[in-house]
Amino acid sequence: xxxxxxxxxxxxxxxxxxxxxxxxxxxxxxxxxxxxxxxxxxxxxxxxxxxxxxxxxxxxxxxxxxxxxxxxxxxxxxxxxxxxxxxxxxxxxxxxxxxxxxxxxxxxxxxxxx
Numbered sequence: 001x002x003x004x005x006x007x008x009x010x011x012x013x014x015x016x017x018x019x020x021x022x023x024x025x026x027x028x029x030x031x032x033x034x035x036x037x038x039x040x041x042x043x044x045x046x047x048x049x050x051x052x053x054x055x056x057x058x059x060x061x062x063x064x065x066x067x068x069x070x071x072x073x074x075x076x077x078x079x080x081x082x083x084x085x086x087x088x089x090x091x092x093x094x095x096x097x098x099x100x101x102x103x104x105x106x107x108x109x110x111x112x113x114x
Contacts, residue, residue: 001102002029004094009064010112012094025108026053027101034109042070042109044077050107051077057084057100061093061110068111 002025006013011020014031022034036046042060044051050058058078062068066089078085086096090110097108 002027002031003101004098004108007061007091007094007110007112012090012110012112020112022111023108024049025097025110027055027105027107040068040111040114042068042074044071044073047074047077047109050109051081051083053107054081054105055083055107056104057086058107058109059093059097059100060085060087061090061108061112062087063090063111063114065089065114067114 002015004012004014005016011018014025024032024034032049037043060070070087075085088096090112093108093110097106100106
């Protein structure tokens, strides 16, 4: 079971490994670098690996200050597949992922900066 050990502006530590770019962290420990069409907006095409994985819940970390926005098309796509989603600033999102990962097939999609 993966665990976020630390988050601060521009960095995240998962199971002792540090990342300095946005990532998607899956319940099985897989980590993918997360590039989006637009840095501060999430579109459906930006979450294809998440949709393909069929999680129970996706926690979006919207940045240290909550600048990243999850589009209504993304929310609709997740709802259509009965995937719960939560949006919160990245520090809280990392904590929430840690709470959920042992109970559900949770995914963390996290923006590390603003």
